[in-house]
Amino acid sequence: MQQTIIDRIDQVAENVVSLVLRGARGPLAPWEPGAHIDLALPNWLTRQYSLCGDPADRDVYRVAIRYERLSRGGSEYVHRFLRQGRTLDVSLPRNHFPLLPAPEYLFLAGGIGITPILPMLRAAVEAEIPASLVYLGRSAETMPFVGELRALAGERVRTVATEQQDRPDLAALGSALAPGALVYCCGPSPLVASAEAAFPAGRFHSERFQPEDKSFAPNTPFEVECARSGRTYQVPSDESLLDTLVHAGRPVASGCREGVCGSCELTVLAGEPEHRDDIGAPAGRMYACVSRALTPRLVVDL
Structure with a gap:
């Protein structure tokens, strides 16, 4: 585990806060886009959050947490009780959602699913690889980091407030991609399922925050x-x-x-x-x- 101090807590959207965690003993462990950490909360719960800061900045980690109405105790504690200056233990970063090399990227994000996608977009822009983002949320007020994303990639960022706008035609997005382009998606299960159906399996990569419904044979000892x-x-x-x-x-x-x-x-x-x-x-x-x-x-x- 690594010891960090909460350097800053920012309200970045409706019911979403970001935590900037500074290493208490110097630089933090390196990470790559798509990585997440375990956050050991003072209420004895451990929760996982995607890193959404800048991998080049080894002094701090940044995560963002949406308050869930049916919270199991994690998001509620973060929003109600965590304060600047608190010491928190975090794990070494783990990455089950790595950004693979490609000549072009299409990123799809829904709500808090923007967190692993943001550093991916940054990496593509810095490497001068063509990349675009379609970012869906219930309303503009519920979507964190929109200003940061637009400053990073300008018109290549398309936001869709689903309360007022139609959802994007994923098939049309796929047909406009160059050969070899990869699609990365993170967000609610309906978005991931729709995207999974629209893009070829070999070019589509996703991360889910909740497990997909699956069936197995009955448990045996x-x-x-x-x-x-x-x-x-x-x-x-x-x-x-x-x-x-x-x-x-x-x-x-x-x-x-x-x-x-x-x-x-x-x-x-x-x-x-x-x-x-x-x-x-x-x-x-x-x-x-x-x-x-x-x-x-x-x-x-x-």
Whole structure:
């Protein structure tokens, strides 16, 4: 973990604040567009937020948090109780949404989904790669960073206030793209689903804040061996691997518990995991909060 101090809290849109977090012990760990951090809140909750500042500035991280009416305690605490000068622990950055090289980019963002997209647009502009952004929000007042985006990319930024304007024709946007162009999308599930249907899979990259609805076979019990300790535990059908390990005194970092943040990643040494995450676990890895086993036994590096 890295220790930071809240340098500034800014109201950047209706029900959205940004936190500027300064490293308490010098420069913070480097990051690239698309990365996020775990923020350890003083109310014992850990939440994940995309970094939306400038990767070249190692002195501070910036995140933005929208107040959710049905908050599980994270956004409500940030908006109601956090104050400038407070010390907060944050994780090293993780990136499951990297910006890949391309001759052109189309960025699509909905609401707070602008947070990982903003540094991507900045990177493209600085590299002089053609890039455009379509940014949707309920109204202009609910859309953070519009002024910053327009200062960065001018007319290449198109904002759509959906209460007054029609939603963009995604197929038409796709037909205007150059060969090899990549599309990056982040926002509410309906936007991501529509974009996913409109663009070729090989050229489309997205990040979701909530897991996609999926169906799996009924849970079955399995056994997990922790290779470093030599201990073996039974994972019942009504409990996750993460909870079994935590209850057994083998703590694993966790955040979203929905398979979207990656904080509970484990290395699998033997057996075949059943991947239920929304990230796309790399070979030999699994996310303990949602994923289970296709074999009767797993061996993990723990």
